[in-house]
Amino acid sequence: MTRESLIDDVFELEQDETQALWTHEFDLTRRTFLQVLGAGLLITVTQDMTQAQSGRTMPVIARLHLNTDGTVTVLTGKVEEGQGSRAELSQAAAEELRVSVGQVRLIMADTDLVPDDGITAGSRTTPYNVPPVRQAAATARELLTNLAARQWQVNAETLEVLNGKITHTATGKTLTYGDLAALDTTSEVFKGSIRSDVTLTPLGQWKTMGTSVPRPNSRDLVTGAHHYPSDQIRPGMLYGKVLRPPSYGATLEAIDLGAAQAMKDVFVLHEGQFVGFAAPTTFLATRALEAAAQTAQWKTVPQVSSRDLFSHLKKNKQTGGRSRPRTTGDVDKALSEASQVLNETYEVAYVQHTPMEPRAATAEWTDGKLTVWTGVDSPQRVQGDLAREFGVSNDKVRLIVPDMGGGFGGKHSGEAAEEAARLSKACARPVAVHWTREEEFTWAYFRPAAVIECRAGLDDTGSLTAWDFTSINPGSSGIDPPYGIANMSILSAGTDSPLRQGAYRCLAATANNFARESFIDELSVAAKADPLAFRLAHLNNPRIRTVLEAAARHFDWGNRRKKITRELGVGLACGTEKNSVVAACVEILIDRKTGQIRVVEVCEAFECGPIVNPDNLTSQIQGCICMGLGPALREAMVFEDGRILSNSFYTYQVPRFADIPKLDIHLVENRDIPSAGGGETPIIAIAPAIGNAVFAATGIRLRSMPLQSDKLKA
Amino acid sequence: MDVTMSLTVNGEKKTITTDPSRRLLDVLREDLQLTGTKYGCGQSQCGACTVLINGRAVHSCVTPVGSVNNTEVITVEGLARGDVLHPVQAAFLAEGAIQCGYCTPGMIMRAVALLDSDPNPSDSTIKAWMNANICRCNGYTKILNAVRRAARQNLEVTVP
Ligand code: FES
Ligand code: FES
Numbered sequence: 001m002t003r004e005s006l007i008d009d010v011f012e013l014e015q016d017e018t019q020a021l022w023t024h025e026f027d028l029t030r031r032t033f034l035q036v037l038g039a040g041l042l043i044t045v046t047q048d049m050t051q052a053q054s055g056r057t058m059p060v061i062a063r064l065h066l067n068t069d070g071t072v073t074v075l076t077g078k079v080e081e082g083q084g085s086r087a088e089l090s091q092a093a094a095e096e097l098r099v100s101v102g103q104v105r106l107i108m109a110d111t112d113l114v115p116d117d118g119i120t121a122g123s124r125t126t127p128y129n130v131p132p133v134r135q136a137a138a139t140a141r142e143l144l145t146n147l148a149a150r151q152w153q154v155n156a157e158t159l160e161v162l163n164g165k166i167t168h169t170a171t172g173k174t175l176t177y178g179d180l181a182a183l184d185t186t187s188e189v190f191k192g193s194i195r196s197d198v199t200l201t202p203l204g205q206w207k208t209m210g211t212s213v214p215r216p217n218s219r220d221l222v223t224g225a226h227h228y229p230s231d232q233i234r235p236g237m238l239y240g241k242v243l244r245p246p247s248y249g250a251t252l253e254a255i256d257l258g259a260a261q262a263m264k265d266v267f268v269l270h271e272g273q274f275v276g277f278a279a280p281t282t283f284l285a286t287r288a289l290e291a292a293a294q295t296a297q298w299k300t301v302p303q304v305s306s307r308d309l310f311s312h313l314k315k316n317k318q319t320g321g322r323s324r325p326r327t328t329g330d331v332d333k334a335l336s337e338a339s340q341v342l343n344e345t346y347e348v349a350y351v352q353h354t355p356m357e358p359r360a361a362t363a364e365w366t367d368g369k370l371t372v373w374t375g376v377d378s379p380q381r382v383q384g385d386l387a388r389e390f391g392v393s394n395d396k397v398r399l400i401v402p403d404m405g406g407g408f409g410g411k412h413s414g415e416a417a418e419e420a421a422r423l424s425k426a427c428a429r430p431v432a433v434h435w436t437r438e439e440e441f442t443w444a445y446f447r448p449a450a451v452i453e454c455r456a457g458l459d460d461t462g463s464l465t466a467w468d469f470t471s472i473n474p475g476s477s478g479i480d481p482p483y484g485i486a487n488m489s490i491l492s493a494g495t496d497s498p499l500r501q502g503a504y505r506c507l508a509a510t511a512n513n514f515a516r517e518s519f520i521d522e523l524s525v526a527a528k529a530d531p532l533a534f535r536l537a538h539l540n541n542p543r544i545r546t547v548l549e550a551a552a553r554h555f556d557w558g559n560r561r562k563k564i565t566r567e568l569g570v571g572l573a574c575g576t577e578k579n580s581v582v583a584a585c586v587e588i589l590i591d592r593k594t595g596q597i598r599v600v601e602v603c604e605a606f607e608c609g610p611i612v613n614p615d616n617l618t619s620q621i622q623g624c625i626c627m628g629l630g631p632a633l634r635e636a637m638v639f640e641d642g643r644i645l646s647n648s649f650y651t652y653q654v655p656r657f658a659d660i661p662k663l664d665i666h667l668v669e670n671r672d673i674p675s676a677g678g679g680e681t682p683i684i685a686i687a688p689a690i691g692n693a694v695f696a697a698t699g700i701r702l703r704s705m706p707l708q709s710d711k712l713k714a
Numbered sequence: 715m716d717v718t719m720s721l722t723v724n725g726e727k728k729t730i731t732t733d734p735s736r737r738l739l740d741v742l743r744e745d746l747q748l749t750g751t752k753y754g755c756g757q758s759q760c761g762a763c764t765v766l767i768n769g770r771a772v773h774s775c776v777t778p779v780g781s782v783n784n785t786e787v788i789t790v791e792g793l794a795r796g797d798v799l800h801p802v803q804a805a806f807l808a809e810g811a812i813q814c815g816y817c818t819p820g821m822i823m824r825a826v827a828l829l830d831s832d833p834n835p836s837d838s839t840i841k842a843w844m845n846a847n848i849c850r851c852n853g854y855t856k857i858l859n860a861v862r863r864a865a866r867q868n869l870e871v872t873v874p
Contacts, residue, residue: 082814082851221815222803224750224790231749283736356816356850405816406850437755622853649759657845660854
């Protein structure tokens with residue numbers, strides 16, 4: 001994908017975030033179903049039937065199948081990458097079907113089988129994919145109950161469904177889902193549409209949802225039995241390597257492939273700028289690559305280096321068009337009348353996602369059809385990309401995403417899939433391409449860097465009267481302040497991004513929240529107010545208020561504030577994004593000899609509506625906090641003349657065991673709204689809370705992430 | 715130049731003829747199809763590739779296969795006894811110390827090596843020892859709890 005299209009991706013994602021995304025390209029043939037699901041599957045669907053379906057309805061059978069062993073197969077286009085969607089969607093189906101989670105077999109992200117549920121991103125699984133799965137399961141239960149009622153000539157309302165068994169209490173008659181799977185009539189009724197108005201189990205009656213169901217395939221993860229995208233081995237498979245330019249924008253002028261071609265069992269493909277190698281072992285493919293790379297001649301073009309990054313982003317700020325501010329009231333007038341005006345700029349470095357499993361794909365062409373096993377968030381989109389790339393129709397590309405090793409927004413694009421498919425096509429053998437860590441650091445896209453310009457005015461009572469916020473490059477998520485301010489101007493401005501950038505866990509909300517919550521802290525100092533009291537006085541979001549008060553109470557904010565020294569600081573921050581709210585209080589220690597900041601404790605309160613899986617939510621919050629510590633304290637891409645210098649875990653230090661603070665996590669449940677996703681927003685409060693704590697201890701305000709400064713040495 | 719080596723992998727004798735400078739990691743994954751051992755960095759920085767060689771935790775990504783002739787290698791696939799999980803595996807499950815699980819085999823192997831040599835480690839020992847391994851998903855707390863849990867079980871077995 002080009003740099004430009006990824007930038008678009010960022011905006012597109014944000015714009016799409018409020019939409020339920022599923023389209024209706026499914027192609028379920030009896031043959032593929034029987035291949036995948038095997039015997040026991042008695043309900044199949046014909047291609048004719050699914051093609052006849054269009055518009056916004058989907059037949060039950062596209063989502064759900066009964067098996068004669070009493071299990072239920074549920075189909076989803078969502079991807080599992082450690083965030084917990086497999087457990088959550090299994091729970092959703094089990095709840096409405098009245099079966100145990102163990103009776104649900106969830107097939108995820110296989111484009112030959114599953115409906116297009118949209119990209120796995122933006123915390124959308126919970127709000128936008130759990131409901132359709134529940135509706136499908138509830139519709140199925142209703143259809144099956146009606147079927148039993150008809151068979152027994154009784155009123156459906158007199159029947160009970162429990163543990164996959166339909167019972168007529170008066171007569172003692174029972175039918176299990178397994179029994180019903182054997183009936184032809186069941187396949188007929190499952191062609192009926194999923195009803196979006198079907199009654200779902202009310203919150204108070206949840207049995208499976210709301211409980212800490214473990215990930216269904218977790219045993220395979222501790223035994224090594226699960227096959228990740230990088231573990232897919234096909235008969236006769238070769239291992240592929242691809243030649244990379246030495247720097248961004250460099251183009252290949254000449255290369256001598258003689259040495260590589262002379263190697264036994266090595267296949268070499270050179271097509272334009274693409275030079276790839278395939279061999280029976282990674283070792284041999286790497287040798288061939290290295291031999292060829294030595295001879296490559298490149299034409300380089302000047303590139304921006306990280307030391308000039310922020311001035312470059314500012315200089316190229318776009319105005320007009322998309323980059324016009326949203327305003328309320330009159331900011332300029334309010335600023336001119338303010339008794340104090342603050343004006344500060346914040347910066348955020350590029351960071352890399354570094355999921356533990358780098359990009360990987362295995363591709364295989366059989367009879368003109370391409371099958372790829374790979375780790376991407378967007379199976380149908382990458383399927384379409386591959387189809388276009390190879391000039392075939394979508395049904396000639398099957399993309400399968402086995403549960404993968406992390407993503408964090410970093411795997412929306414299918415580079416490895418394309419490379420493996422290309423090599424496989426050329427050498428007529430299955431080929432696996434596994435990116436190295438260095439490739440992942442260098443050629444995967446980055447979280448956008450940011451420059452954020454903030455101005456605000458306070459009146460003589462210390463109230464905020466004006467707010468002017470210009471966020472250059474990261475995008476618009478989380479850009480609106482949750483504070484009541486009469487005069488505001490808010491702008492998300494594009495610019496020229498020197499590096500390839502794209503989505504990341506909570507994307508722009510981390511940068512925008514860092515700037516806002518640091519700036520709010522500065523304003524509280526200017527207003528001579530306690531940072532907590534200042535926020536509470538201005539907050540107009542009652543949900544944030546609740547979590548902020550909860551975090552402050554558990555942390556004992558008032559008393560902890562009194563214990564601040566020049567080495568020990570406490571700070572807090574709050575925010576909202578993706579319809580969930582978060583607040584964090586932190587305690588930090590600064591080594592004034594080295595200037596090193598250590599986060600000692602994080603107390604975080606989080607609310608995302610009714611909790612679907614408390615243990616998984618806790619894991620997500622812990623993971624967000626830990627992941628957030630990296631870019632807050634250390635992580636930053638260093639690059640020079642188009643070369644990424646932060647290209648290993650030596651030169652780019654992610655959080656480790658030694659960095660874990662004491663974590664005090666509070667799940668605040670709000671049962672008055674629908675469930676929202678919880679895997680992203682807990683990250684946004686960490687960096688500003690740390691920066692605010694540093695200020696509290698030292699009086700030094702750090703306005704650039706990562707928060708590092710020689711000034712802390714004193 | 716290929717050489718022939720013999721080693722024991724998960725209790726089975728294996729004879730392998732290959733280039734001795736290949737990484738043990740690749741030989742396990744590509745030749746023996748033992749894909750439970752993961753690649754995370756290839757530079758001895760993340761622990762995803764940890765295996766036991768003669769009982770010691772080793773990064774298989776920087777171990778030339780030529781150096782393991784006549785040794786005993788144990789990978790994550792070799793820990794369970796039939797259906798019975800190794801206590802460390804069971805502890806990871808019980809604590810829910812898994813998200814994507816990609817770091818998990820390496821974490822488990824590293825923890826097994828620790829508990830074999832120090833059945834009752836202090837928290838600071840666990841953290842220092844496990845610091846060699848990176849997890850990007852889960853914030854380490856549950857992994858720490860899993861190692862503690864496995865250690866507690868050790869204690870229960872050894873101290874009646
Ligand atoms: S893969 Fe061996 S230590 Fe990272
Ligand atoms: S669970 Fe994903 S890297 Fe550890």
